[in-house]
Amino acid sequence: xxxxxxDPQALSIQEGENATMNCSYKTSINNLQWYRQxxxxxLVHLILIRSNEREKHxxxxxxxxxxxxxxxxxxxxxxxxxxxxxxxxxxxxxxxxALTFGSGTRLxxxx
Amino acid sequence: xxxxxxxxxxxxxxxxNKKSLKCEQHMGHRAMYWYKQKAKKPPELMxxxxxxxLSINESVPSRFSPECPNSSLLNLHLHALQPEDSALxxxxxxxxxxxxxTIYFGEGSWLTVV
Numbered sequence: 743x744x745x746x747x748x749d750p751q752a753l754s755i756q757e758g759e760n761a762t763m764n765c766s767y768k769t770s771i772n773n774l775q776w777y778r779q780x781x782x783x784x785l786v787h788l789i790l791i792r793s794n795e796r797e798k799h800x801x802x803x804x805x806x807x808x809x810x811x812x813x814x815x816x817x818x819x820x821x822x823x824x825x826x827x828x829x830x831x832x833x834x835x836x837x838x839x840a841l842t843f844g845s846g847t848r849l850x851x852x853x
Numbered sequence: 854x855x856x857x858x859x860x861x862x863x864x865x866x867x868x869x870n871k872k873s874l875k876c877e878q879h880m881g882h883r884a885m886y887w888y889k890q891k892a893k894k895p896p897e898l899m900x901x902x903x904x905x906x907l908s909i910n911e912s913v914p915s916r917f918s919p920e921c922p923n924s925s926l927l928n929l930h931l932h933a934l935q936p937e938d939s940a941l942x943x944x945x946x947x948x949x950x951x952x953x954x955t956i957y958f959g960e961g962s963w964l965t966v967v
Binding site for chain 2: 775777782783784785786787790830832834840841842843844845846848
């Protein structure tokens with residue numbers, strides 16, 4: 743399977759704290775993307791980082807990518823209760839036209 | 854709000870029924886996808902259409918039959934399903950402009966096979 747792994751599987755924090763999720767993948771990639779999914783809903787694209795980038799910011803989100811370690815991390819700063827969701831990394835490898843999703847992290851932000 | 858629309862939102866079907874899931878996008882995207890997602894699991898790719906032609910079939914059983922009538926529509930025909938096929942089925946689309954593409958998802962169709 744090309745599916746990557748994410749850790750932690752579940753994370754519970756207090757509002758205002760930062761949340762960090764890690765993702766590892768197996769293949770050579772064109773880019774890595776992060777998606778968010780509220781319970782039972784569709785996935786929403788958060789951020790895309792290209793294979794030649796090391797860090798990217800979008801609002802309260804910071805993504806890093808280390809291609810030598812085949813890993814990425816997503817940092818959500820100053821978390822809010824509304825950030826409660828599952829977060830998935832997804833890689834688009836150099837040979838395929840579709841995304842392969844990691845196992846996901848379930849984030850619970852307590853108000 | 855998502856610009857990929859899926860219908861129906863919920864579907865309950867018997868193992869001998871024939872039903873279809875429908876997906877529509879009006880973003881001018883030329884790639885469309887079906888993903889299957891079980892509870893607390895990541896989405897798993899089923900099919901990819903590129904320019905209305907099937908380009909990837911991830912060894913999906915023939916009881917699932919995709920169809921792309923035109924560049925805006927994608928269907929998934931269901932026949933003789935099993936209870937283990939119960940899942941959230943997600944449709945998605947993207948531009949066909951190289952590797953750096955964002956994939957946009959619909960809200961999904963919840964399928965229950967009884």
